[in-house]
Amino acid sequence: MPVARGGAPLSTLIEPIARDLERLDARAHDQAHRAGRPAVVSFTVAAEPVDPLAVFDGAAIVAGERALWLAPDEPMALVALGAAAVLTVEEGGERGQAGEGSGRGRGPEGHSGGGPRVPVSRSDPLRPSAGPPVGHGRGDEPAGPLAAVAGALESAWRSLCAGSLVDAPHGVWGTGPVLVGGFAFDPAVPPDAAWVGFPAARFVLPELLLTRGPQGTWLTFNRVVLPGTPGGRQGDAGWTFPEGVRLTVPPAGRGPAGEGGRRWLSLLALAARSAPGATAGGGPRRRAGSGGDGRRPAAVPVAAVARPDRRRWTEAVTAALEAIAAGALAKVVLARRLHVRAGTAFDPGTVLRRLRAEYPECFVFAVAGDGRGPGGRGVFLGASPERLVRLREARLETAALAGSTARGASAAEDEALARALLQSPKERQEHALVVRMLRETLAPVCRGLEIAPEPRLLRLRNVQHLHTPIHGVVDGVMLPQLVARLHPTPALGGWPRERALAFIRRWEGGSRGWYGGAVGWFDHRGDGEMAVAIRSGLLRGAEAWLFAGCGVVAGSDPEREWRETALKLQPLAAALGVEPDLGAEAGAGEAAHGG
Numbered sequence: 001m002p003v004a005r006g007g008a009p010l011s012t013l014i015e016p017i018a019r020d021l022e023r024l025d026a027r028a029h030d031q032a033h034r035a036g037r038p039a040v041v042s043f044t045v046a047a048e049p050v051d052p053l054a055v056f057d058g059a060a061i062v063a064g065e066r067a068l069w070l071a072p073d074e075p076m077a078l079v080a081l082g083a084a085a086v087l088t089v090e091e092g093g094e095r096g097q098a099g100e101g102s103g104r105g106r107g108p109e110g111h112s113g114g115g116p117r118v119p120v121s122r123s124d125p126l127r128p129s130a131g132p133p134v135g136h137g138r139g140d141e142p143a144g145p146l147a148a149v150a151g152a153l154e155s156a157w158r159s160l161c162a163g164s165l166v167d168a169p170h171g172v173w174g175t176g177p178v179l180v181g182g183f184a185f186d187p188a189v190p191p192d193a194a195w196v197g198f199p200a201a202r203f204v205l206p207e208l209l210l211t212r213g214p215q216g217t218w219l220t221f222n223r224v225v226l227p228g229t230p231g232g233r234q235g236d237a238g239w240t241f242p243e244g245v246r247l248t249v250p251p252a253g254r255g256p257a258g259e260g261g262r263r264w265l266s267l268l269a270l271a272a273r274s275a276p277g278a279t280a281g282g283g284p285r286r287r288a289g290s291g292g293d294g295r296r297p298a299a300v301p302v303a304a305v306a307r308p309d310r311r312r313w314t315e316a317v318t319a320a321l322e323a324i325a326a327g328a329l330a331k332v333v334l335a336r337r338l339h340v341r342a343g344t345a346f347d348p349g350t351v352l353r354r355l356r357a358e359y360p361e362c363f364v365f366a367v368a369g370d371g372r373g374p375g376g377r378g379v380f381l382g383a384s385p386e387r388l389v390r391l392r393e394a395r396l397e398t399a400a401l402a403g404s405t406a407r408g409a410s411a412a413e414d415e416a417l418a419r420a421l422l423q424s425p426k427e428r429q430e431h432a433l434v435v436r437m438l439r440e441t442l443a444p445v446c447r448g449l450e451i452a453p454e455p456r457l458l459r460l461r462n463v464q465h466l467h468t469p470i471h472g473v474v475d476g477v478m479l480p481q482l483v484a485r486l487h488p489t490p491a492l493g494g495w496p497r498e499r500a501l502a503f504i505r506r507w508e509g510g511s512r513g514w515y516g517g518a519v520g521w522f523d524h525r526g527d528g529e530m531a532v533a534i535r536s537g538l539l540r541g542a543e544a545w546l547f548a549g550c551g552v553v554a555g556s557d558p559e560r561e562w563r564e565t566a567l568k569l570q571p572l573a574a575a576l577g578v579e580p581d582l583g584a585e586a587g588a589g590e591a592a593h594g595g
Ligand SMILES: C=C(O[C@H]1C=CC=C(C(=O)O)[C@@H]1O)C(=O)O
Pocket: 333, 335, 386, 401, 402, 403, 404, 465, 490, 491, 492, 534, 535, 547, 548, 549, 550, 551, 568
């Protein structure tokens, strides 16, 4: 495998890269015209190390289109800058119509944002008495809510990559044509105004992708050429795949190639100077307890509104317990959100630095929306401990993560809490349902499925979870197909899946948007990694929406579950520097704010 430690200084790359981009652009134009369909151009070079977070920060000035991915298990970081192209699946069914009526319009770059819609599955309203009793998984659960969306996306990506010119080192994880983005939790639920710009699926092929990993630092330059579109045309150009997936090519992504390359290389050179020798994976790790930027975040006074409020939460958990007692459900994960308004705009870069410093075991991610919506381009970010799926050269990795307790103030208390978690029948059942679903879902497509016989502990700074790693081998499958199969696991939806989703739609009120969906990346071979987008929130200027949920099973108690969600809201609240009373917000003024 190639290793690019200490690759070329960025300043020396600018001219050769600009020349290569122009040469490849010319070839891609030929190819696109001959084939009558879009062509991807992608080439990768080794570069000197640069701090991914400094680059992510700097990108805000150059272009709003940016994303960050910091993986926990190896020093792997991706920063996606600009958009060579964007693949969008707008919502289908009722969600799409609601979107049109909720203020969606022409964005600043003149695109309608509409596009064809992919139908999504939507179940009947929950009827507790309908269907067989739960508890006997038959492995024939209907397709998950992302099946149509992920299927369409994968098929469009395959067809786009079929016309690609790729010059990337073989075997370097996260280089070459890589899409970065995410999926909504449930495309059947109409999105709230806050989620405008975050459709059912949105993935960006960055103009420039920075990859840092054990094999060094790499820069991948991407272009998409459409047949019959000369470079330099004003406004977005588009292409619609037969599956209903929209490909948008912004002017910057297809303009004179040298210009795009120079723009980003200057930014990287600046970032390299501002943070020399920074570690891979998001910059230097600071002492635990610091803000990650060397300071403890100062608490900002905020107006906080919880939704559902405490009374409605208790009603929802009680209804869930009744459905469980009636045999209609075995488990449902209920979530709540906290809407905070600060005096000044939140800075995503600072928040991410803090999350990385405090939660090194987590996937730290940030994905910008499409630029529409209130308060400018939203950024969805978080620090998730939960891998949905990773696929690398046919090897699949996933994990069951469910069952939670707090960390103790002393080592003895911590151990006592951990023991109680491992021995709690309720927590073990909550966890076992996730393991069972993953086994049943993967067994038909996976060889050599290995599932740890007993859960272990995954300890984060503020919370500890039950965790069961799962491995196997799958052939001929791309990552989106696996997302469609696995999402949502009973760690975010429930069991049986369709009934749990119907319960969530009916009781939660409001849309989860991308919370609990899947965020991450995948390449032209279909390899990549997605995290379950929990411990996350949406930032728009001085407003933020924070989300957290918890599994309800027989034996759950509304009050304890409320406190558990408070624990799960805490990491992002602290990183934002806000200190609402997470356990006690009463929801006053909810109607006035619209939460
Ligand atoms: C739904 C969330 O967490 C899930 C993941 C780990 C443990 C969970 C639990 O113990 O309830 C949840 O299933 C969340 O953090 O919003």
